[in-house]
Amino acid sequence: MSSSTAWLIILAIGIGTFALRLSFIQLLGRASPPAYLQRALRFVPAAVMAALVLPALVNVNGAIDLSLGNERLLAGALAAFVAWRTRQVLLTLAVGMAALWLLQAYG
Amino acid sequence: MALTAHPAFSAGAKAVAPLLPGMIPFGMIAGIAAIDAGLSPSAALAMSVVIFAGSAQLVAAQLMSVDTLSLVVILTALVINLRFTMYSASIAPHFQGLNWRWRWPMAYLLTDQAYALSITRYTLDPQAPAKHLYYLGTALPMWLTWVGACAAGIFLGAGVPASWSLDFTIPLSFLVLLIPSIIDRATLAAAVTGGIVAVAAAGLPYNLGLFLAAASGIGAGLLVEALQPPKTVPMLTNSPTGED
Incomplete structure (x- = not known):
């Protein structure tokens, strides 16, 4: 794996993870995850x-x-x-x- | 900083303190795993700062060390981190009235432990003042410990000979995460199915077998749960003591 590929992977996971963490905090509790997702998780x-x-x-x-x-x-x-x-x-x-x-x- | 002198911040820091020592071996292993995967020390350190999620980091490093399609690495790590959406939804009502300058850094610092400690506190004392400072009191020491432990692992990992088999700490640390996640028949079915499918599908290119195994395991868990509804559905926890 080349070093630029590794950096891109790290960046993509980092941005995606931040989006997951921010998701409902940004919506300030106006929504919650669907029930089927909670069961599967x-x-x-x-x-x-x-x-x-x-x-x-x-x-x-x-x-x-x-x-x-x-x-x-x-x-x-x-x-x-x-x-x-x-x-x-x-x-x-x-x-x-x-x-x-x-x-x-x-x- | 005035922020850290606030009693709510100190209360949070006091609550998180006993969890910090347990994070150190995990953080060090995450650092070692990143070096083992062939990352440069700066990329390995960036991993713990940018991703800041223990199991996802360990898994990503493990997958990068074998021949894995980049998209599989990214999607696997994000599936593991999907649980953060649940924490995000659960804690969001307590962060009302804060602007994005507070909410974005607080979201970045969201971990299993910071969530669990803060939500417990908010439930016990719903009218508590400075809820966000309590949260930061738990989250900031976690961040410092995690990144520090990773840095120590990166430093150490570069100098340890292969004959020490230090790479074996990586499956061992997954084992430490696995055992407490098995809490009933349905989660046991998920683990057994996931494990067996992964062994059987290990020959698939780009580690696609891991995806197949995870999907089969989740399916098996849902199936067993549907056949035998449990009396209580426990809150999802991913880590026994300290990671992420």
């Missing part, structure tokens, strides 16, 4: 985040690897457990990284 974080996490853990060099030899999958599963039980950001990151380093060193 509830699922955006779960759908998008899962779609980003799972391939990063499961796809190794372009192939699906569900074996115990997949260090990232094991470390990710452990981190998911920690995130679920503790909801601690730093602890999740620390456990996930430590697990990956240990598996890479001794696996």
Whole structure:
């Protein structure tokens, strides 16, 4: 990706995000988002985040690897457990990284 | 600045303070991810100032690091940021009487946390004076912490060897955002469907699989919700502690 493309992407996302934030503030509460959008929006974080996490853990060099030899999958599963039980950001990151380093060193 | 000495501003700043440390690792990872994606340090820093939304920044950096169509990067980031329209609608009645010189900067600073803290305060005390200063008290420290943490990550990211696998912090941080977003069967269905479709469609060019996965996940969530209406519809939250 060229550097001018990157700048254009950043600018486009920035302007779009500002427009989304300003939208109803600019209208001063004279309107609100349609109900179907509000219902669908509830699922955006779960759908998008899962779609980003799972391939990063499961796809190794372009192939699906569900074996115990997949260090990232094991470390990710452990981190998911920690995130679920503790909801601690730093602890999740620390456990996930430590697990990956240990598996890479001794696996 | 007289503005920051106002009691409403201090009250906002006091309310946001406990959330700030949790933003630091996210901000640093966003900075590292931007550098990993091949952005120059100035473009990486511009990203956190211009976009100023954690998950969107992380996702955009991730997509830019693999071969992704520019339009897919932009649309994915904006879909993630669509939630701001809900916050915007909800908080707008409290910003009445302010001209655009106040409203535009305040809109730029809108985050999950500034929204959540301010709306809680306004609901508890609807006649509170200087509502906008309370909001700015929560929003400005968020901005300073976020941009500072990103800058630290950019500085750090340039000097860390690849053998440290620091890129793995990026899926881990998505994981930290994912887990609290699963609150019922419908959101679980959205996550499972989104994840599986993304793995299956990973071979599609330009990362179009992510779009397909997100759309399938949202569809699955709506379907499960329609089949099994939940008793309560919780307010959308995207981040557990600190990002955006």
